[in-house]
Structures are given as C-alpha cells and as structure tokens.
Amino acid sequence: MQRLIFILFTFLTFSFNDKNDGKEQIIFDRIEFIFNLKQTIQKDVWESFTDKQFDVPLIYFTDTSSYVVNPTDKFLTTFKSKLVFENRQIKIYKTEQRVDSLPFHMETGLTSRKQTDEYNYHSPFMRCSSYEEVFKKIPDVLSTEEWVTMIMHEYFHGFQFKHPTYMDYYEKNIVQVQPDSLINIYNNNSWFKNLIDKENETLLKSLSEPNSAKTEKLIDTFFKIRSQRRIETKQRVKLDIANYEKCFETMEGTARYVEFSIYNKFSTMPPDYKLSKSDTSFKSFKKFRNYKIENDKWLYLTEKTTYFYAVGFNMAKLLDKLKIEYRTKLFNEGGLSLEDILINR
Numbered sequence: 287m288q289r290l291i292f293i294l295f296t297f298l299t300f301s302f303n304d305k306n307d308g309k310e311q312i313i314f315d316r317i318e319f320i321f322n323l324k325q326t327i328q329k330d331v332w333e334s335f336t337d338k339q340f341d342v343p344l345i346y347f348t349d350t351s352s353y354v355v356n357p358t359d360k361f362l363t364t365f366k367s368k369l370v371f372e373n374r375q376i377k378i379y380k381t382e383q384r385v386d387s388l389p390f391h392m393e394t395g396l397t398s399r400k401q402t403d404e405y406n407y408h409s410p411f412m413r414c415s416s417y418e419e420v421f422k423k424i425p426d427v428l429s430t431e432e433w434v435t436m437i438m439h440e441y442f443h444g445f446q447f448k449h450p451t452y453m454d455y456y457e458k459n460i461v462q463v464q465p466d467s468l469i470n471i472y473n474n475n476s477w478f479k480n481l482i483d484k485e486n487e488t489l490l491k492s493l494s495e496p497n498s499a500k501t502e503k504l505i506d507t508f509f510k511i512r513s514q515r516r517i518e519t520k521q522r523v524k525l526d527i528a529n530y531e532k533c534f535e536t537m538e539g540t541a542r543y544v545e546f547s548i549y550n551k552f553s554t555m556p557p558d559y560k561l562s563k564s565d566t567s568f569k570s571f572k573k574f575r576n577y578k579i580e581n582d583k584w585l586y587l588t589e590k591t592t593y594f595y596a597v598g599f600n601m602a603k604l605l606d607k608l609k610i611e612y613r614t615k616l617f618n619e620g621g622l623s624l625e626d627i628l629i630n631r
C-alpha cells in the first residue's frame with residue numbers, strides 16, 4: 287500500500303451552530319474561513335480550484351476529537367458521525383470516534399495502488415490538526431492565518447490528485463521514486479547542488495530581466511545547464527531523474543505558488559470580523575500587512591528549501607511573466623509539467 291502525502295462569502299448558517307457550547311464555534315468559524323478562502327483562490331489564482339469534481343473533504347483534528355467537512359458517503363459509512371454544522375457550501379460532521387490517534391496532521395493523504403477498503407482509497411482527504419495542536423509542534427506558527435496557509439498548500443495537493451489523468455500518471459510513472467531520492471542526490475553531491483543552484487539563479491535572473499530577448503536567452507541557458515546536469519546524473523547516479531524532477535517541481539511549485547498568492551491576498555484582506563470574535567489566535571493578517579517576498583527567501587532559493595519546490599515556484603512565476611497560460615493545462619494532461627510548458631513556449 288502506498289501512501290501519498292501531499293486546500294465566498296456566505297453568511298447563511300442554519301440552526302446547528304446555535305446549539306454548540308461555544309467551544310465548537312471556533313472550529314466552525316475556522317472551517318468557514320478556509321472554505322471562503324478557497325473561493326477567493328478560485329476567483330483570483332486558480333480558476334478550477336473549487337470545481338465540484340475536485341472537491342476534497344477536510345478532517346479537522348482537535349486533541350481529542352475529529353470533525354469532517356463535506357465527507358464522502360464511504361467516509362460516513364466507515365465512521366459513525368453526526369451533522370453539527372451546515373451552511374450553503376459546507377456540512378461539518380463530528381465523528382463518534384477520532385479518525386485516528388496520531389497527534390499531528392498537516393497533509394493530504396490517500397491510499398493507492400493496492401485496492402483497500404479504506405475510506406481514502408483513491409480519494410484524497412485533507413487532514414489537519416487544529417491551530418492549537420500545530421502550535422505545540424511548530425511554535426513558529428503564530429496565528430490562525432499562518433496555519434491556514436499551510437492547509438491551503440496541502441489542499442492544493444488534494445486538488446491535483448483529484449484530476450484522474452494526473453493521478454493515473456503519478457501512480458504508473460512516479461510513485462516508485464519518492465521525493466527523498468532527489469533530495470538525497472542534492473544533499474550528497476556538490477556538483478549536482480552547484481548546478482541546480484546555478485539553474486535556479488538563471489531562472490531568477492530571467493524573472494527580473496526587463497528585456498524580453500535577454501529573458502529568452504537566459505531561459506535557453508537554464509535549459510542548457512539542466513540537460514547537461516541530467517546527462518551527468520544519469521552517468522554518475524545511474525538514475526534518469528527527468529520525469530521525477532519535472533513532476534515534483536510541478537506538484538510542489540504550484541502548491542507553493544498558491545500559498546504565496548495567499549500571502550499577497552492577506553496583505554490587503556480586511557480582517558474577518560466573525561473569526562476574530564471567536565478565535566483569539568486570529569491576528570487579522572498583521573504579519574502579512576507589508577508583505578515582501580524578499581523576506582521569505584525560502585520560497586525561491588534552492589539553498590534555503592527543498593530544491594524542486596523553489597525551482598517549480600520560480601517556473602510558475604516565469605510563465606506568468608511570459609503570459610503563458612498553464613493553469614488550465616496542468617493536471618489535465620497526465621504528466622504535463624511546468625518545464626514542458628516552458629520549453630515549448
């Protein structure tokens with residue numbers, strides 16, 4: 287069994303939330319906030335993000351309980367659950383037993399390959415611990431809104447895997463080599479690391495280059511270094527990494543791109559009145575008010591992050607700069623990657 291690790295405003299709420307003891311209100315408000323934010327992303331960043339066929343249920347874990355939002359029928363037959371909140375876009379159920387006993391969740395998970403009876407067989411579920419539980423493990427996460435950006439990154443992975451051709455491509459061609467293999471090559475081979483860093487530097491130069499002919503030249507240079515490095519990798523490491531690298535760059539680069547778009551959104555978003563009333567960890571986007579990407583070098587520098595996250599992220603931004611449409615194509619055409627789109631520009 288293979289585990290894959292991987293996110294409107296409506297004021298219409300019905301009677302359920304009147305009955306809760308106040309402790310649950312914060313959960314409902316946070317979940318509403320997340321689903322409203324998904325609508326914002328759909329409007330401004332990734333148009334199909336909230337399409338019905340890409341729906342991914344959310345499991346929210348407190349220290350003792352779990353709640354599930356918009357579950358599948360299979361989930362409801364697997365876990366006895368009670369409807370506790372409902373509005374126009376979400377139904378929240380509380381499960382009688384906690385879905386599992388793991389203390390920490392922040393991932394999209396599904397089981398694949400070998401058929402099982404599990405609730406998430408071929409069906410991604412976003413699983414997150416509450417802000418309070420995440421803070422215990424990662425004390426750097428200082429507000430609900432920062433916690434939400436992590437959720438959205440993971441949610442985007444769920445969205446990717448809801449595309450059948452993408453899922454199929456991943457299962458048939460990628461799953462046998464895990465991202466760790468590439469990370470190990472980067473960490474253990476200075477020649478590989480140096481070339482990747484150089485590729486990324488070239489990408490960053492092409493992003494900031496105002497002249498379009500020079501931009502094109504830089505992109506050509508990027509691909510030259512890249513194809514040389516892959517030939518060398520094949521000889522020295524005995525692995526043809528091209529397809530894995532392209533896939534991980536696309537998977538993580540676009541999830542990071544969505545996350546970054548949320549930082550930008552939060553820099554101008556008005557405080558959420560409803561959430562601020564129930565949730566003292568919600569800091570009304572203060573941290574993001576004067577947001578500058580330069581203060582988050584881990585987003586785009588290969589030395590400061592897992593390399594294929596940064597390279598993919600920079601490629602997505604470069605395609606924006608070149609005004610090349612990629613959002614409608616990615617995940618709909620099997621293994622099509624950011625790199626494929628960039629090289630065939």
Ligand SMILES: [Zn+2]
Binds near residue numbers: 292439440538541
């Ligand atoms: Zn990710």
